[in-house]
Amino acid sequence: MTSDKHTTHFGYQEVPVTEKASRVADVFHSVASRYDVMNDLMSFGIHRVWKRLTIERAGVRPGHNVLDIAGGTGDLTFRFSRLVGPRGRVVLADINESMLRVGRDKLIDRGVGGNVEYVQANAETLPFPDNSFDCITIAFGLRNVTDQNAALRSMTRVLKPGGRLLVLEFSKPRSALLNRAYDEYSFRLLPRMGECVAGDADSYRYLAESIRMHPDQETLKGMMETAGLERVEYTNLTGGIVALHRGIKL
Ligand SMILES: C[S@@+](CC[C@H](N)C(=O)[O-])C[C@H]1O[C@@H](n2cnc3c(N)ncnc32)[C@H](O)[C@@H]1O
Numbered sequence: 001m002t003s004d005k006h007t008t009h010f011g012y013q014e015v016p017v018t019e020k021a022s023r024v025a026d027v028f029h030s031v032a033s034r035y036d037v038m039n040d041l042m043s044f045g046i047h048r049v050w051k052r053l054t055i056e057r058a059g060v061r062p063g064h065n066v067l068d069i070a071g072g073t074g075d076l077t078f079r080f081s082r083l084v085g086p087r088g089r090v091v092l093a094d095i096n097e098s099m100l101r102v103g104r105d106k107l108i109d110r111g112v113g114g115n116v117e118y119v120q121a122n123a124e125t126l127p128f129p130d131n132s133f134d135c136i137t138i139a140f141g142l143r144n145v146t147d148q149n150a151a152l153r154s155m156t157r158v159l160k161p162g163g164r165l166l167v168l169e170f171s172k173p174r175s176a177l178l179n180r181a182y183d184e185y186s187f188r189l190l191p192r193m194g195e196c197v198a199g200d201a202d203s204y205r206y207l208a209e210s211i212r213m214h215p216d217q218e219t220l221k222g223m224m225e226t227a228g229l230e231r232v233e234y235t236n237l238t239g240g241i242v243a244l245h246r247g248i249k250l
Pocket residue numbers: 024028069070071072073074075093094095096099121122123124138139140141144145146
């Protein structure tokens with residue numbers, strides 16, 4: 001999670017910092033073509049509700065510049081492209097070319113046109129000038145980034161003053177009972193579903209493990225503040241299984 005360590009976690013495994021990005025890349029190359037189907041199955045479609053709330057809290061208006069980093073198959077980008085209109089711009093960016101290709105094909109099939117750009121980029125070192133975007137979203141992406149603090153700093157740098165960063169991510173369930181049920185589901189059922197639908201149990205085991213290793217609500221709030229964001233607040237969704245954090249660059 002920090003830049004001064006030589007190892008980091010890949011799920012429950014301790015791996016050299018230099019290895020995590022390629023391990024994560026293997027996961028998303030492997031699941032890209034079945035990613036959307038698995039998302040609906042795994043979350044019983046609830047990820048759509050979490051994403052709708054993210055859009056509502058983003059406050060995006062016509063003419064805005066939006067960055068959807070780790071945007072994958074483009075669910076948020078699709079909605080933002082409607083909101084910013086022809087005078088605005090949405091950048092769908094992802095480190096992984098397989099995810100980006102699936103996302104671009106899907107958006108083109110849905111008739112999304114001239115206001116979306118596709119950029120292969122690492123959240124830790126964003127290739128955009130300072131103060132470029134009115135809003136940045138990272139949905140279910142931060143957990144996969146090797147140096148999360150560097151990514152938060154980089155996103156803050158490219159936000160315009162007054163701009164908002166929204167982080168939608170798995171988090172820590174609020175009740176012990178929910179936690180137990182969620183553990184059963186994640187470690188027993190998820191890898192089997194991954195095997196059946198995407199032919200890949202390991203990637204979905206990584207998903208379950210990476211969620212458990214991700215900072216909890218308060219820790220992430222503190223990390224966003226350290227990166228320079230202000231008025232950081234979060235909302236627990238589905239009992240804290242997911243949390244939506246929002247911060248503003250003043
Ligand atoms: C679980 S998917 C989320 C996709 C999409 N945002 C959504 O909510 O459906 C995580 C995405 O993060 C991307 N990713 C992982 N590490 C990244 C990094 N360092 N920079 C940018 N994207 C990254 C992966 O390639 C993958 O597409």
